[in-house]
Amino acid sequence: MWRRNIETMPRKELEKLQEDSLKRQLKYVYDNTRFYNKKFKEAGVKPEDFKSLKDLERFPLTTKQDIKKEVTLDDPFGGRCAIPRDKIWGITPPPEPEIEEPPIMSISTEYEREVLVDHLTRHLVMIGFSSGDILELQASQWESIASLIEGHFRVRRTVQSLIPFTSIPIENTLFLLDAPRATYLTKFFKPDVIITTVDYAKLMTQELEKEKGDPKTAFRPKIVVHRFRPGSPLLDEKTREEFKKTWGGTHLSMIDLGYGGFYAMECLQCNGHHAWEDGFVVETVDPNTGQPVGPGEKGMLVFTNLYAEGTPLVRFVTGHNARLDTEPCGCGRTHVRIFLE
């Protein structure tokens, strides 16, 4: 484990940590963003009303529509920007391949990057990735995951600066020669971990079939992570079985919603996506009433980030149905596991 004391923290302590962070974060967004100041006032709540985790449900949900309503040409962040210009490290475009006006743009600071790099390092160590390994990361140029995992070593912190590995970057926007390029490089270097998407992996299989190749022997994959991201499907059990048969190796699923730096990944037990609760509060709510559903029941996935400085999200409605499991995982981690439905 990368951070054993955090990853296996008893739930009571974890919840205490979340409470403290939320107190600070709710005050931060109320004081610093026009968007949440207005939203909280309309809902008749103040940051001081939050005393324990149970009180979070009194705070309003944030939907993409709520954000879009506020976005204007003069204020592209819709009143959500909480920092002065010179603290902005990067601006992230919307994660969907096809976007409409108005766009939901996000800002990140150096500190946020470091938190997310820490989260992703935990995820990668969780699936057995170690220094000296080869990682093939297939992502689109606009997605932030790539700049968090790969990148320069001495200039800014990335996963690569924490776990020195060899990276093979691949562009995931489907286009002309890209699948053959990915196939060729994978065939030759046989990466220890491939982070791909279900549809791109299928394309690589087709590419191999053209030359009568077999992924099992050609790629000899150990761990393949299928990233569920806007525009790419979730790795369901049927597809997982198919990939196990055609590719061999271990196939894991990862959630990358593209908003708020929310990443969750399955561990080798394949029993739900691990999210890091020291960084996020994860809830499931009834899509009609907005009320939290009971433990283990299916509901709309909602998250709040506890560390964000640039464009923080409070109770952000992801648009995906999920079940949550807070029992400790077989791997020993105590943080929540998410099952997308």
Add this chain to the structure above:
Amino acid sequence: MVESELDKFWNKKIETMPREEIEELQLKKIKAEINYAYHNTPFYKKSFKEAGVTPEDIKTISDFDTKVPILYKDDLRAERSRTGDPFGGLLSVPLNERVKVINASTGTTGVPSVFAYTNDDWMMAAEQETRLKWMRGWRPKDIVFATGIRWHGYVVISATGLDIVNITGISDCMYPLPHIAKRHVIEMKYMKPQIFAGPMLTMSAIFEAAKKMGEDIKKLFSSVRLIDTGYGEIVTKTVKRRIEAETGVPPERIFDFGGVADPLWYFGDCEEHEGNHQCDDLFYTKAFDLETHEPLASGERGEIVVTNLFAEATPMLKWGTEDTGAVFTEKCGCGRTHVRSIILGREAFAANIKGMRVFPADIENILGDIPGFTEWFTMLKYSKGPMDTLKLKMATDKDKVKDPEEYKREVKRRLKEKLDVESEIEIVESVSDLPFVGHKVVKLLDMTKQA
């Protein structure tokens, strides 16, 4: 605000170093790099032996120019198909311990060439990048809208450069696809960047998408102080004029940036726009005669050959860029003493019409001032030997071409007049209908190889 003399440069001491000192430094580095390559690179061990050279034979720069053979991609391809090693014997460090990034080049022939870089390789490339960015006027706190492709080596170096200078980047995909171009338009409209960085093809797709969305392109670019374009295509005056006509950004604020990804060699022009500056302490650049491979003097036209002076993972000594151009050693008006180069075009992209070589740049010069002409066209090669007619597939600026038939007649008339060739013209619906590889339009499409 007028910048002080010191603020004009990122690394003044090196950028304005007297030429004798630069050359002394280059010789030192060349010797070290040769020594390194000779002892660590399987490919060079072999090629030095074949050429009958040892590192001790290289005592002066002229020894290096004449005794060391020029390295061509084809040499590596041959080596690759012989040994199955995708690096073609260039890899000189242990893969799992030292290599940080593996990049595959565009791969115009289908199988990509593969290069590897270590930590230090990237750091040196980032120094070059930062210097060239600063020279083109990129400053802290700017917001840059930068397009890129993940597998392209430039992307990581560029991002590193942004971090060093403290520039905020909005990164998006470079591919000129309609839905991506729409992303670009929306992002630019809302984020109002000060710098736009992307190849002309991406920009053309943005213009097309903006027109379709009913956006005013001039308004879209109103916040843009600098346009950074080129990225492997030659930025001619025609191109700059067209960009100005569309965006309203004057030619003096349109910068040409390019390079060759494999040796990490990049160049860009300064505010004088008199050739593209390079970093002589990191690269040794010289033009060589196309036929005899003799080194040429400053300003003479030949093939540009580049030596990377710091590479550890895949050393590149005398890398033949296959681009025809010239290298100038005279001091630039901006005060920089490092060499500048101009690039005319790729030898391989010239069409053979009745034994005469027609470069894409020739076509551009002849047709450049017809209203509605764009630099997006493909010459079709339909026979192995000389061809009697020139077949062209062209994309046009539809707003300016009211009558496509009239336009075709004008193109044919001019080609007949200037080149004395008959031509067949096909006008395509949009730029994306032309064949392209990566972000570059294929200038010469070999139809004999198409099924």
